[in-house]
Amino acid sequence: MSRSRLLDRAGETPGFESSAAAPVMVQIWNLHKSYGSNEVLKGIDLTVHRGEVVAVIGPSGSGKSTLLSCINFLEPFDAGEITVDGEPVGWVTSAEGRVRMGERQLNLMRQRIGIVFQQFNLFPHLTVLQNVIEAPIQVKGMAREQAVAIGRDQLARVGLRAKENAYPSELSGGQQQRVAIARSLAMDPKVMLLDEITSALDPELVGEVLSAVRALAEAGMTMIIVTHEMAFARDVSDRVVFMDAGTIVEQGAPEVLLTNPAHERTRAFLRRIIERSEAQSELTIGGA
Ligand code: ADP
Ligand code: MG
DSSP: OOHHHHHHHTTOOOSHHHHHTSOEEEEEEEEEEEETTEEEEEEEEEEEETTOEEEEEOOTTSSHHHHHHHHTTSSOOSEEEEEETTEEOSEEEETTEEEEOOHHHHHHHHHTEEEEOSSOOOOTTSOHHHHHHHHHHHTTOOOHHHHHHHHHHHHHHTTOGGGTTSOGGGSOHHHHHHHHHHHHHTTOOSEEEEESTTTTSOHHHHHHHHHHHHHHHHTTOEEEEEOSOHHHHHHHOSEEEEEETTEEEEEEOHHHHTTSOSSHHHHHHHHHHHHHHHHHHHHHHHHO
């Protein structure tokens, strides 16, 4: 079921407007980030409300991954400000101006922000359950028993409760990526950042991972999802943001942005995506 329809059932207006009433979860003001002389983010402003799912699309190199990395301060940004659930990310203002948070504060901050990448990076020598309970125990200092209970709940959420004793090498890529999602959820994040999490998967494994993400959306998780899966973006997100060359060109409800965008750059990008997927389906049909 699409998210918009769920919201309809709850008697709310679907999309952008309905979420605007919810409290702000992620606030980004005038975010700038350069690598050397390459300015990668050129003043990003973005507000994401609690429970909102925002899909970020755009050409390769437009700064999508850098944006997510700034939100949990994997990459220190040069200027601007980010808050998650009202708390500053990375930099704090003091009498001396802007100073980097201490490591302890940074760790606490990062615990509230789940991030899942294209490469799942599970520990190969640990079982599925051990992978999932590692951070709650090591980082949060949680009692093992409690971590196991939480870990099993989160594995059940992604349909992998039965695999808790398997090692990553015994799982498909789609299953490993679902474990990575469960591992992130076990830290009880306020927001989940997903960076092209299906891009490294064989096509037949994409669906099971997207279903797990859809279930999270329907459970009300706040998410920022970088994806090339346009049908998924349309189905699962409340809002689509189009980025190009380090700026947000436009954003809006998925059915508007993906079918009737205001900007030529957005139209050109969507045309290229459609051409590519048509070429792929011709290949598939030709090869069958
Ligand atoms: P996207 O995710 O949209 O493909 P990225 O955020 O990965 O884009 O990259 C945006 C730009 O930043 C690219 O020009 C890329 O080469 C550059 N970039 C990304 N990460 C680094 C890095 N660690 N060091 C130097 N340049 C980087
Ligand atoms: Mg990227």
